[in-house]
Each structure stands twice: as structure tokens, then as C-alpha cells.
Amino acid sequence: MLKRSFAITMAVGALAVGGGAASALADSGAPGGTTTGTTTQVDAPTTTGTTTQVDTPTTPVGTTVPAPVTVTTGAQGDDVADEQGAANDVAAAANGVQDEAIAETADDDSGDQQGANDDSEESGDHGHHDGQGGNSHSGSGHDDNSQSGGDDDNGQSGSVQANSGSSAQSGDE
């Protein structure tokens, strides 16, 4: 009888430990973009260029401008900052497009020439979020300057630098 009780206790213990381990695995598998063994695949965006995704806050090399840092605690804080950072960028884009659409001043035609296959970006556009401490996008694609080929942006980089007031843009160089 004692044996049976012991066996039952062990079985219960094993079940509890197994359940706990599964739960822990499920919780810890999220932030790095990896999937746990039994979960569905994550359709993460593919990026051009280097594909390293850095989830931990990184500081761009050579940045001297103190950016307003969002205080984040752990991976989940970074996650929230991702959405907030995207929202900030979209809001900035909306304002920028509105300003550009109704601007009286002429466009910068010389810097805006694009060929049919030109997928090049603005000089200084390395995909960093403005003022997002945990959202450095170093090495995470969309830095298409390397693809620019014949219609390279190099010729306009000076004027762009002069125009850009964003700390992130200046820090990207």
C-alpha cells in the first residue's frame, strides 16, 4: 500500500512538473522571434540586407545626440515600444505627407529622380525609429542604399543631411 501511495505521489509530481515546464517554455519562447516546438509558425517579415533582428536596445555607433529613451523593462516592454514606435513613425509620416502635399515650395527634383528599377532610399534612411530607445533597427533591412546602383543617393546626401533635423537620421551615418 505504501508503494502505491508513493507511486501516486510520484505520478502527480511528474505531471505537475511537466505542466510547469510546458508553461515556462511557452512563456519564454516569445520575445526572440522563435517558436516553441509545438506552436504554429510565425510569419515574420523578411527583410532585405542583413537579417539580424536585435530585440535588445542597441545604440547606433557614433550617435552623440541624446535621444529620448523610452524606459522599458524586459522583453515585453520592448514589445510595447515596437507598436508605439511604429505608431510614432506613422504619425510622423502622416504629418510629413500632409505638409509636403500642400507645400508652396517647389519639390527637390534633382534629388527625386528615380529610374524604373530604382528602389533606393533617401540618404540617411537606415530605418531607425526616432527616439525609441528599444527600437533600434540596426541591420534589420530596408536599408536599400546598397541597391541603389546607378541612381545612387550619394550625390544628394549633403543636402539631405542639411535638411534632416531628426536625431536618428544624423545618428545613422
Add this chain to the structure above:
Amino acid sequence: MTTRIRIGRAGRLLTIAAMVASLLTLASTAGASNATLRTSVNSWSRTVGIDAHSVALAAHNRHPRRMTSSAVRFRTDALRARAAVAHQRPSTTGGMRARKFALAAFADYATAAQGWAAAGRARLQGHRAVAGRSARNAAISARAGNKLLVAAGKILR
């Protein structure tokens, strides 16, 4: 008789243990589903954020052509993000709500991007009024998308 009682107790104990284990397993599966949704929303948020940054920079530099092409890419990524999030199957009510918000957010972003591209094209053709109207409408969609995306992120936290 005593043996039967003990066997009955052991059976009850085993049943309870099985129930606890089932609950734990269910909880872990739910956590995993929400975790994959969270990963997906985060990754795509970063991507569309980068695209939006390109749009903003082109607009800032008064480059309507680049602005248009960046807006088109933003739209493509927003639609891809929407499709990716649609594939997720959250198992909790909160996860489902977050998914709904994220889907609506990326749809709003796609609409906004369409407006930005239209504004860029109109600007290139010299139709400033049309460009302004498109940009205003796009800004409304963008604001709506922002609220929804941030709300989704908060739920998934």
C-alpha cells in the same frame, strides 16, 4: 474494506492530478498562441515603422517620387502584416481582441498608404488641392491605425 477506501482515495487523487495537468497544458498552449501573435505583431510593427520612416523622410526632403514609392511599399508590408496576423490563432479572449485590433490597424495603414501614394502622384502632377485632400484622408486612417495597433500591443503585453 480499508484497502478499498485507500484505492478510492488514490483514484480521486489521480483524477485531480489529471485535471490539474490538463489545465496547465491548456494554459501553456494558450500562452504559446498569444506569444506567436505577439511576435508577429511586433515584427510587423517594426517593419511598417521603418517603411513609415522612409515615407516621412522623403516627404521631409520634398521628394514626391520617393515618397510615393515608399508609400507603395508601406502598403504592401501593411497588407502582408495583415495576412500574417490573420494566420494567427490566439486561444484567449484577450488574444482574439488583440488580433482583431491588429488586423484593423494594418488595414487602416494600408488605406493610409494608398492615400499617401495618391498624394505623391497628385503632387507630381501639380494638383495640390487633390494632394492635400488625399493626405488629410490618409492621416485620418493613419491615426485610427495607430490607436488600434497600440491597443493591440497593450493587450498582448
